[in-house]
Amino acid sequence: MPPKIAGLKNCFGCGLCAAACPRKIIDIRLDADGFYRPFIDEIDSCIRCHICDETCAFLNPDNEFPAPVGSFAVWSTDDETRARSSSGGVSLEIARKLMSDGYKFCGVRYDIQKHRAEHFIASTPEEAIESCGSKYIQSYTPDAFKKIDLKEKYLVVGTPCQIASFRRYIRKFNHEDNFVLMDFYCHSVPSMHAWKHYITKVKKTHGEMARVSWRDKKNGWHNSYRILIDLISQTKSGSPNQYSSAFSDGDIFYRLFLWDLCNNEACEKSCIYKKNKSQADIRLGDLWGNTYHNDKKGVSAVVAFTPKGKSVIENLDTCVRKPHTFEVVTEGQMKNNIRHASMRGLMIKYLRTGHASTAIVKALIFIQRIINKTNRILKIK
Numbered sequence: 001m002p003p004k005i006a007g008l009k010n011c012f013g014c015g016l017c018a019a020a021c022p023r024k025i026i027d028i029r030l031d032a033d034g035f036y037r038p039f040i041d042e043i044d045s046c047i048r049c050h051i052c053d054e055t056c057a058f059l060n061p062d063n064e065f066p067a068p069v070g071s072f073a074v075w076s077t078d079d080e081t082r083a084r085s086s087s088g089g090v091s092l093e094i095a096r097k098l099m100s101d102g103y104k105f106c107g108v109r110y111d112i113q114k115h116r117a118e119h120f121i122a123s124t125p126e127e128a129i130e131s132c133g134s135k136y137i138q139s140y141t142p143d144a145f146k147k148i149d150l151k152e153k154y155l156v157v158g159t160p161c162q163i164a165s166f167r168r169y170i171r172k173f174n175h176e177d178n179f180v181l182m183d184f185y186c187h188s189v190p191s192m193h194a195w196k197h198y199i200t201k202v203k204k205t206h207g208e209m210a211r212v213s214w215r216d217k218k219n220g221w222h223n224s225y226r227i228l229i230d231l232i233s234q235t236k237s238g239s240p241n242q243y244s245s246a247f248s249d250g251d252i253f254y255r256l257f258l259w260d261l262c263n264n265e266a267c268e269k270s271c272i273y274k275k276n277k278s279q280a281d282i283r284l285g286d287l288w289g290n291t292y293h294n295d296k297k298g299v300s301a302v303v304a305f306t307p308k309g310k311s312v313i314e315n316l317d318t319c320v321r322k323p324h325t326f327e328v329v330t331e332g333q334m335k336n337n338i339r340h341a342s343m344r345g346l347m348i349k350y351l352r353t354g355h356a357s358t359a360i361v362k363a364l365i366f367i368q369r370i371i372n373k374t375n376r377i378l379k380i381k
């Protein structure tokens, strides 16, 4: 029987199947809707070992999750790290700490040539800096995951679904001891068509891009859903010209993403990792809610799910750490999966044409808002 992976039309796109396949015949590429999926072009080379199917968290949804063993508010004492990170800069501090203990780090950077987020392996704390800050698009994993030597020590960070598959992978080959796994509270991932549409418009009006950040804190952490792009062109003083656009001012990418207008169907229908459900040792997030609502620099929500994760957090000497109840730490997090947006199919089809007009994208967003409002009044879910 061919692997089930071969017939998957809609999955998390975590790419672990490609890393685990002993014949390396699974390719991860964008599908027509702009999401990473596995493709097997040479099915005759498949040896039917089914390791890909076994590794896949989408095909094998977990029934059991470890209970949280500690929850904290944490932030880096280094202001620079905190400024370049999405919340408290804890991800980089954990990477630095574990690297000093002999671990390598597998995190996500943005490749400005290919315009994609991708997992990469950092061997030094300097190399790990590129991982700072959330890239709110699906990351391309297989190149990095294939390079990981299971016999060496690694900190691996990713979305909860990527980490759930990663857990299955290292458990299958009996190498869990070598790994610290870290995920985060995850809204969902948007179609790459949305991001490509966005950057095409930016490049057309502002020229080529040198660097992207999705979370600019210049107006404070609570208003940091702001995309800041350093452009190749320079000001008279030699610093890069910048493009800046915030969700609170109607940024179109953030509207598409955070209003669930073009997000992965698997996030809507199959995500089982909200609240206290994680296969990671450590989970991060933004500590929204009442307790830190006056903070301007960023506070990370940190939940330890294993004694190993807890010990990593308790030994972080470059961070401020405050224990809180799980409820306080996760107060602002989504309780349910993203909603189904009736305009989603149409929006993705339109964006994939490659020459979508922003006015029409905005009109579709507006129609969705009217539908949502009407549904709320009529109490339709």
Ligand SMILES: Cc1cc2nc3c(=O)[nH]c(=O)nc-3n(C[C@H](O)[C@H](O)[C@H](O)COP(=O)(O)OP(=O)(O)OC[C@H]3O[C@@H](n4cnc5c(N)ncnc54)[C@H](O)[C@@H]3O)c2cc1C
Binding pocket: 084, 085, 086, 087, 088, 089, 090, 091, 092, 106, 107, 108, 109, 117, 131, 132, 133, 134, 135, 136, 137, 138, 139, 157, 158, 159, 184, 185, 186, 187, 188, 189, 284, 285, 286, 287, 300, 301, 333, 334
């Ligand atoms: C798609 C996405 C959705 C998210 N949704 C939520 C949410 O609903 N609620 C919430 O509180 N937090 C969410 N986060 C996490 C949040 O943005 C912060 O990453 C978190 O607060 C930790 O911040 P930090 O300052 O400690 O570290 P940061 O410096 O922000 O570290 C981010 C870490 O995430 C990794 N990373 C970055 N982009 C990606 C990516 N595309 N895929 C996989 N790993 C990535 C990096 O390698 C780095 O280790 C989301 C992140 C992403 C990428």
